[in-house]
Amino acid sequence: MVFAHGFGCDQNMWRYVAPAFEDEFQTVLFDHVGAGGSDLEAYDPVRYASLDGYADDVVELCRALGVRGGVFVGHSVSAMIGILAAKQAPELFSELVLVGPSPRYIDDGDYVGGFSEAQIHELLDFLDSNHMGWSQAMAPVIMGNADRPELGEELTNSFCRTDPEIAKAFARVTFLSDNRADLAGVSARVLVLQCSEDVIAPRSVGEFVHRSLPRSELVLMAATGHCPNLSAPEETIAAIQSFVRA
Amino acid sequence: MGADDVDDLFEHAPCGYVSAQADCRILRVNSTLAKWLGSAPHELVGRRFPDLLNIAGKIFYETHFAPLLRMQGSFDEVALEMVRSDGTMLPVLVNAVERRDEAGQVRFTRITVFNATDRRRYEQELLHARRSAEQASAELRELNATLEARVAEAVEERMRAEEALRQSQKMEAIGQLTGGVAHDFNNLLTVILGGLDTMIRQMPSLPRSAQTERIERSARMALHAGERAATLTARLLAFARRQPLDPKPLDAGRLITNLADLLQRTLGETISLETVSGGGLWRTQADANELENALVNLAVNAKDAMPAGGRLTIETSNAYLDESYVAQVPEPVPPGQYVLIAVSDTGTGMAPETLAHVFEPFFTTKEVGKGTGLGLSQVYGFVRQSGGHLRIYSEVDEGTTVKIYLPRLMAEVAPPESERARPQPLTHGGLETILVVEDHDDLRAFSTGILRELGYRVLEAANGRSALEVLQAAHDVDLLFTDVVLPEGMDGRRLADEAKRRRPAIKVLFTTGYTRNAIVHNGRLDPGVNLISKPFSFEGLAAKVREVLDAGSEVSVSP
Structure with missing residues (x-):
């Protein structure tokens, strides 16, 4: 069972969920390049200018570990990274668990992604125009702060470490992606976990994903927000367990 | 502290207070924050805290700060922007902490908001x-x-x-x-x-x-x-620029045309000779024999550089050396108008290291015994002595161009090239009296021997002072034959001047090995001065002495 974290934070996102599967499965946790404890030197802006670069990493990683017919659990943008990896190497996963997936964040005609194009551009403009100030404001939280050791000490092992420049690039790739057309080609069984009141991936998006996939189950969770793996680990664990045991 | 006090402290604290559920839904908000946002507190209750942020804040709150809060129980000093009811932004710093019950369930989240308008500025x-x-x-x-x-x-x-x-x-x-x-x-x-x-x-x-x-x-x-x-x-x-030159006005183009046959013979059959002369070529003033020597030397060098044959091109044209050009050449060259003679071959060329030494006498790239190493030295010395400038351009395997710049002749002072046509006098002696002044004993003996053999009456002196004494005693001296360089303070020129002062009819013939002295200015003969260069032969001296004695009227030596 391979756990992939989404935009923001790192494999710590799974700290309350992954241990529950250690008896039944061999669990694999990793940080995407540019996040958490990954080698920031390995970040190549060209390779990671689309989600395919991240999907290639997943395929490479799973092949190196000899994963076959496994379970891929992807949160947020990693749900789509898992879709791309499964299409590229169908033998890797027989089941996919997508937590808060979104194939496209921007509204498009009848499709309701949750954000208008103007909002996403506001986000990206904000990151660009204000990025120095933003980076520095974010830095104490995201990076730890060398100037404030009493804060930095606590945050040295921060759960959300990332390089502000990479976080900005990752935001661009994530929020401009459109993987709606990739859903139909997935042969694995898929579980879609949809939170209530998720502003990042609203219910309409979860339903779209469910409809577009050939073999999909949709579970509407009581949990709110975008991170049920943190806010409602028990509910998340139960949903995954019933899916993989079915 | 009474309940009113606590209430006042909460409502009117200098920071915003928010109590929220685990899902961020607002339970209570103080007046301070509500006022900052332009809303009434009750309008904010029931909304989720991230919904009060701008879009970037909302996204980052959901993806970064909410997980952080859940994992470490709090976060501090996150810089965010809240949206006021009128749509404007309020820069804030946000702290949050979770309060949990004994079972570890989140009871509520307490959020503190600081107005960071000034700080952000x-x-x-x-x-x-x-x-x-x-x-x-x-x-x-x-x-x-x-x-x-x-x-x-x-x-x-x-x-x-x-x-x-x-x-x-x-x-x-x-x-x-x-x-x-x-x-x-x-x-x-x-x-x-x-x-x-x-x-x-x-x-x-x-x-x-x-x-x-x-x-x-x-x-x-x-x-x-x-x-x-x-x-x-x-x-x-x-x-060494010490040869006596005999500069005369000349047309370099015509000189080269006349020399072409000799050059072609020098070059051999495998090398073609091309001469290109620009129209309206200025005249220059130089020693024609030495210029010819220079061109022959260059032709010999070119031939050696083209063992497999090639082409030698001699071009003449008018040229102007400007201030910036003359500033970067090592020797002093006045800017101005020059006649350019460019000699180009298609030979092996020279590396810069070789080029740096080519003017040095005895420097040669040729095999031992093949060259004297004096060819280019002669060219260089001649050109410099003639007030000109020499430049060599060479590329290995491409060829070499030697450019000779001779100063333009601005005003003609003597009838050009007529002297060369003058017939050589026949070799014969005479009966006149000649005073030979030479400090070198062997040389003096040699000269007086020739002159006596030719029938002249010969007097001799080893220096200027003795020569004047001889002149004082003998009134019939017809010719003063003197070395230019003499010891003991009186050189040949001063001796000649004094002799002519005392005997206006006396004729003078100078001889010299080299001259950088009174007679020859900058290596050039004063017009009209008679001079025979050492070493001279019997025939040469005999002819020259006769020529001087037979000349109608002596042109005076002027300073």
Whole structure:
């Protein structure tokens, strides 16, 4: 069972969920390049200018570990990274668990992604125009702060470490992606976990994903927000367990 | 503290307070924050805290700060922007902490909001200041970098100038040395050649035998070798710029046309000769014989550079050397108009290291015995002595171009080239009285021997003072034959002037190994001065003496 974290934070996102599967499965946790404890030197802006670069990493990683017919659990943008990896190497996963997936964040005609194009551009403009100030404001939280050791000490092992420049690039790739057309080609069984009141991936998006996939189950969770793996680990664990045991 | 007090403290604290459920839905908000946002507190209750943020804040709250809060129980000083009811932004710093019950379930989240308007402005100003400082620093770095480059350039230029100065000093030193040695050689050669000459002339009067024939053959061989030695010495003097030149107005184009046959013979059949003469070529003033020598020397070099054949091109044109050009050549060259003679071959060319030495006498790239190493030295010396400039351009495997710049002749002073047509007088002696002044005993003996043999009455003196004494005693001296360089304070020129003052009818013939003195200005003969260069032969001296004695009226020597 391979756990992939989404935009923001790192494999710590799974700290309350992954241990529950250690008896039944061999669990694999990793940080995407540019996040958490990954080698920031390995970040190549060209390779990671689309989600395919991240999907290639997943395929490479799973092949190196000899994963076959496994379970891929992807949160947020990693749900789509898992879709791309499964299409590229169908033998890797027989089941996919997508937590808060979104194939496209921007509204498009009848499709309701949750954000208008103007909002996403506001986000990206904000990151660009204000990025120095933003980076520095974010830095104490995201990076730890060398100037404030009493804060930095606590945050040295921060759960959300990332390089502000990479976080900005990752935001661009994530929020401009459109993987709606990739859903139909997935042969694995898929579980879609949809939170209530998720502003990042609203219910309409979860339903779209469910409809577009050939073999999909949709579970509407009581949990709110975008991170049920943190806010409602028990509910998340139960949903995954019933899916993989079915 | 009463309940009212606590309530007042909560509502009107200098920061915003929010109590929220685990899902961020707002339970209670104080008046301070509500006022900042332009809303009533009750309007905010029931909304989710991230919904009060701008879009970036909302997304980052959901993806970064909410997980962080859940994992570490709190977060501090997150810089966010809240949206006021009128749509404007309120920069804030947000702290949050979770309160959990005994079972570990989140009871509520307490959020503290600080107005960071001023602080954000300071931060922006600091960022601006930092960017300006970085930019200024970058500019300064660049300035420093170019300063270093400028200094390096100046130093390099200085070093080039020093190197050029060293080179010209070296050339000058070599010239002094070469000139001195060549002068001494000339005196010796005059005696050697004279002796051989006399031997050969006396031979016919001896009875013929195998021995006399062998002696005569040996003497002729020695004479031939001596003459070659004299030619080499002349080249050395040319390099040292101490050869007496006889500059006359000339047309370089015509000179080259007349020389073409000889050059083609020098080059051989495998090398074609092309001469290109620009129209309206200015005239220059130079020693025609030496210019011809120079061109032959260059042709010989070109031939050696083109063993497999090729093409030699001699072009003439008018040229202007401007201030910037003459500033970068090592030797002093006045800017102005020049006649350019460019000699180009399609030969092997020379590497820069070789090029640096080509003017030095005895420097040769040819095999031992193949070259004297004096060819280019002669060209260089001649050109410099003629007030010109020489430049060599060479690329390995491409070829070499030698450019000779001779100053343009601005005003004609003497009838051009007519003198060369003057018929040589016949070799015969006379009965006139000649005073020979020469400090070198052997040379004086040689000269007086020839002149006596020719029938002249000969008087002699070893220096200027003795010569004047002889003149004082003898009233019938027709010709003063004097070395230019004399010891003890009176040189040949001053002696001649004094002699003419006392005996206005007296004729004067100078001789010299080299001249850098009163008679020859910058290596050029004053017009009308009679001079015979050492080493001279019996025939040469006989002819010259007769010529001077027979000349109608002596042109006075003027300073």
